[in-house]
Amino acid sequence: MIVVLKPNITKKDEVAVLKEIRKLGYKPHIMRGVERTVIGAIGDERTHQSLETLAVWPQVERVMPVQKRYKLVSREAHKANSSINVRGTIIGGKKFQVMAGPCSVEDEKQLLTTAHAVKKAGATILRGGAFKPRTSPYEFQGLGEKGLKLLAKARRETGLGIITELLSQDHCELVAEYADILQIGARNAQNFQLLIAAAKTGKPVLLKRGLSMKVEEWLLAGEYVLANENPNLLFCERGIRTFETYTRNTLDLSMIPIIKQESHCPIVIDPSQGAGRSDLVLSMCKGAVAMGADALLIEVHPNPAEALSDGAQQITLEGFARLMEELKPFIAAAGKE
C-alpha cells in the first residue's frame, strides 16, 4: 500500500501515521521528496486489514493499493493453466471443448434429439437449463427436477457430461446430484452465498460474467469458489450490457486474453447469450477460438422458432454440425486439437 502525506504536515502528524501503519501489521518505508512524503507500507494487503481508512485522516492525501485483491484465482498464485476434468473431458487442456444444447430443457424428444446430434457433431458436454432465470415471471421457468432427470437420461444415452444452471441455494443439493458442472448465471454472478454453496458441492463451477461486471469483480466472485476449497472454476464471458441494441449483449472477447493474463482458470465463451442472434454465432465462435478460448457454450435447438426461451439466438442441429466443421481450421490454427 502506498500512503501519500499532504505537504507541510508536522512531524507529529507523520509519526501518528507511521504508528497506525505498524499497528495494522505493515512495515513502513519512508520516502521524503522535496514537497511530499510518501510511505510504502510493506505487508500482504490480502491478509492484513486494509490501510484505506487512512485516506480520511487529515494529514493523508491518498492511499493506493499495490496488490491485487484476488489471490487464489490469480496467475501469480498458479503459473500453469489449470484444467478441469468432467467425466474424462478435460477443459483447459490441449483439446478444445464445445458444450452445446438447448437454452432450456423442454421435453424428452427435444433434449434427446439435440443431445445425440451435438454429440455426433463433436460436442463433449451437453448444456440445458432446468431452472431458468427469466426476466418475466410469466415466461417459461423451466421443468425443474423433471428437466434434471431428462438431462440425466441424455447423459446415460450419449455419455456426455451435463452443465445446467444453479439458480438458487434452495436447489443446491438437487442440482448438484444431477449436474457435472454447475452454471452460475449472469444474474447471480455476485450472489456470494450462492457461490459459496455451489463451491461446497465440490462440483466444477462455471461462472458467467454479470451483466455489468468489471473484471476485478468477476475475478473476486471466482475467488469465492476457490476460497471455499473448490479448485474447479471456469470463467464464462457471455456479453455485457452496453448502449448497443443491434445485439442483445456486447460480447467482450477481450476477456479471453485478460482472463488468461490474470488467472490460471479456463475461459469459456458463450456466443449465444453474447449476441442474442443465431446469425452471429459462427463468427463469434471463430473469433473466440482464434483468441485462445478454452471452450464454447452454444445454444442449439431442433426448432429454434418454437423454443420456449431464447429462440432468436439458438442454432439448428444442422447449423451446429456445420459450425463444428467450420471451426476445425480455427482450432488447429490456435494450436489446439
Ligand code: PEP
Ligand atoms: C443461459 O445460459 O441460458 C443463461 C440464462 O445464461 P446467462 O446467465 O448468461 O444469461
Ligand code: MN
Ligand atoms: Mn439462454
